[in-house]
Amino acid sequence: MPLNLILNNLEKHIHLTREEQDIFTAYLQPKKLKRKQFLLTYGEVCKYSAFVTSGCLRGYTVDKSGIEHVLSFAPSDWWIADMYSLISQKPGIQNIEALEDTEVLLLSKSNQEKLYQEIPKFEHFFRILTENSLVASQQRLIDSLSLTAEERYNNFCKRYPTLIDHLPQKQIASYIGVTPEFFSRMRGGMVRKR
Amino acid sequence: MPLNLILNNLEKHIHLTREEQDIFTAYLQPKKLKRKQFLLTYGEVCKYSAFVTSGCLRGYTVDKSGIEHVLSFAPSDWWIADMYSLISQKPGIQNIEALEDTEVLLLSKSNQEKLYQEIPKFEHFFRILTENSLVASQQRLIDSLSLTAEERYNNFCKRYPTLIDHLPQKQIASYIGVTPEFFSRMRGGMVRKR
DNA sequence: ACCATTTCTTAATCTACATCAAGTGCCCCG
DNA sequence: CGGGGCACTTGATGTAGATTAAGAAATGGT
Numbered sequence: 001m002p003l004n005l006i007l008n009n010l011e012k013h014i015h016l017t018r019e020e021q022d023i024f025t026a027y028l029q030p031k032k033l034k035r036k037q038f039l040l041t042y043g044e045v046c047k048y049s050a051f052v053t054s055g056c057l058r059g060y061t062v063d064k065s066g067i068e069h070v071l072s073f074a075p076s077d078w079w080i081a082d083m084y085s086l087i088s089q090k091p092g093i094q095n096i097e098a099l100e101d102t103e104v105l106l107l108s109k110s111n112q113e114k115l116y117q118e119i120p121k122f123e124h125f126f127r128i129l130t131e132n133s134l135v136a137s138q139q140r141l142i143d144s145l146s147l148t149a150e151e152r153y154n155n156f157c158k159r160y161p162t163l164i165d166h167l168p169q170k171q172i173a174s175y176i177g178v179t180p181e182f183f184s185r186m187r188g189g190m191v192r193k194r
Numbered sequence: 195m196p197l198n199l200i201l202n203n204l205e206k207h208i209h210l211t212r213e214e215q216d217i218f219t220a221y222l223q224p225k226k227l228k229r230k231q232f233l234l235t236y237g238e239v240c241k242y243s244a245f246v247t248s249g250c251l252r253g254y255t256v257d258k259s260g261i262e263h264v265l266s267f268a269p270s271d272w273w274i275a276d277m278y279s280l281i282s283q284k285p286g287i288q289n290i291e292a293l294e295d296t297e298v299l300l301l302s303k304s305n306q307e308k309l310y311q312e313i314p315k316f317e318h319f320f321r322i323l324t325e326n327s328l329v330a331s332q333q334r335l336i337d338s339l340s341l342t343a344e345e346r347y348n349n350f351c352k353r354y355p356t357l358i359d360h361l362p363q364k365q366i367a368s369y370i371g372v373t374p375e376f377f378s379r380m381r382g383g384m385v386r387k388r
Numbered sequence: 389a390c391c392a393t394t395t396c397t398t399a400a401t402c403t404a405c406a407t408c409a410a411g412t413g414c415c416c417c418g
Numbered sequence: 419c420g421g422g423g424c425a426c427t428t429g430a431t432g433t434a435g436a437t438t439a440a441g442a443a444a445t446g447g448t
Contacts, residue, residue: 063340071332084329093336120314127321130328135278137331138265142287144338145371146257149405168425177339182405184427229446343435362395376435378397 002030002053006105009051009077013128014121023118027111033057033098040096046085048106052076055102056163058171059094070175073099073163079129099167144177150186152176196224196247200299203245203271207322208315217312221305227251227292234290240279242300246270249296250357252365253288264369267293267357273323293361338371344380346370 003025010016016024029048033039039057040046050057057074059082071094074080085092086109107115115122143152153176157164164172173183197219204210210218223242227233233251234240244251251268253276265288268274279286280303301309309316337346347370351358358366367377 061336061340067340069336069339071336083325083332087325087329116318120317123314123317123321124310127317127324130321130324131277131281134324134328134331135281137328137335138277141331141335141338142255142263142265144335145263146255146261170425179406180426181407181428184425185405188427364395373436374396375398375437378395379435382397 002103002105003028005053005077006051010125014125016119016121020119020121024115024122027107027115029106029108031104031106033102033104035098035100037098038095039098039104040082040085040092040094042093042095043091044085045089046082046092046094048108049079049081049086049112050074050096050104050106051079053103053105056099056167057096057102057104058099059096060174061093062095068174069177070171073160073167073171073175075163083133099171149176149178149182153183153186196297196299197222199247199271200245204319208319210313210315214313214315218309218316221301221309223300223302225298225300227296227298229292229294229296231292232289233292233298234276234279234286234288236287236289237285238279239283240276240286240288242302243273243275243280243306244268244290244298244300246272246274247297247299250293250361251290251296251298252293253290254368255287256289262368263371264365267354267361267365267369269357277327293365343370343372343376347377347380 006028007016007021007025010024028051031039031050033055039050042062052074054076056076057080058070059072059074059080060068060070062068072080080096082092082094082096084090085094089109112122112126116126143155147155153172156172156176169183169187170180173180176183178186200222201210201215201219204218222245225233225244227249233244236256246268248270250270251274252264253266253268253274254262254264256262266274274290276286276288276290278284279288283303306316306320310320337349341349347366350366350370363377363381364374367374370377372380
């Protein structure tokens with residue numbers, strides 16, 4: 001049951017009373033997405049944080065030559081949003097799309113702010129969530145600056161073993177920052193070793 | 195006077211009473227660093243968030259072939275820490291070094307946590323600070339995936355005009371992710387245009 | 389003021405990865 | 419159950435930026 005999943009997710013960092021759980025869940029809005037349907041598109045203002053209860057989303061940008069760059073995957077039990085747009089309430093730069101039929105729970109920015117007021121534990125929770133995202137983002141930047149494509153691929157396999165055999169290769173290629181062609185070669189071990 | 199600088203910095207997001215200011219400043223620990231002195235080195239556990247009141251620091255990692263990658267510059271009025279290590283309290287991956295004689299105010303992790311308890315506004319402040327870092331880090335990742343070195347250089351010039359003519363070129367080269375040699379060419383406009 | 393070190397420039401060559409092109413297999417939808 | 423697109427592979431060629439090497443200029447410590 002989806003509400004259990006999100007309550008357990010919160011429980012990783014904060015403990016809520018029964019009443020607090022009820023306040024929280026009343027702020028949530030469930031939504032179903034079909035494969036290839038968008039939760040958010042480029043230029044839209046991001047108004048929600050989304051928590052995935054089943055399926056999988058991807059967040060990506062499109063550069064000026066039309067190439068897509070996957071910024072994040074969100075399988076179930078993950079949060080996703082275009083943080084830039086959510087914070088600034090300016091038109092965003094991400095598309096968030098369902099890679100398969102997916103169910104999410106939406107928490108609007110205004111409800112999120114109400115939670116901060118009403119139950120300060122939520123400010124604590126989202127601070128920690130954001131800190132962890134920051135560390136992950138910085139690590140990915142370090143990897144992109146200092147590792148080869150193959151090393152990044154190996155890291156990805158170690159870190160996201162579940163995603164690997166469940167996602168189209170081109171999505172993973174885009175995430176680690178190579179073309180599908182080069183990715184295919186790497187997997188086949190056809191990149192020359194030294 | 196350094197305390198004013200940090201209090202104004204807080205004031206960007208939260209308002210403190212006089213007493214709260216006093217509690218806060220009592221938790222701070224001033225420290226002076228000489229040029230080339232380290233605030234933190236690889237393998238050390240990061241115990242402090244540092245706020246720069248004068249001078250400039252840089253945070254960088256060294257990859258396995260010995261190449262340095264600058265992750266952040268911290269001129270005065272900026273916060274810096276090895277977030278990975280600060281959060282996990284595991285040995286860190288960053289070196290934080292003074293690029294010139296620098297003064298910082300240190301806030302220990304334990305004092306920071308005390309502030310969260312005693313004055314919840316601080317949790318709010320650091321949540322926002324972390325959110326902004328996250329957005330900046332994500333943007334930098336997007337840039338590194340989708341822009342050429344020259345475009346990243348132009349962005350850097352626009353975003354940090356003050357730093358540009360005040361930092362050694364090789365530091366900027368490292369930040370945008372190119373060799374000093376290539377950086378020099380770019381600046382000279384010697385990279386062939388099309 | 390001076391020397392040593394570091395920083396910056398310029399040039400020749402090299403390489404990881406991209407691009408372009410073609411072909412194969414497969415999966416989804418009508 | 420058939421076919422049209424999409425995902426993947428493989429090969430030939432192109433290129434942004436790295437590496438190596440060397441000299442010139444700037445800088446800072448004594």
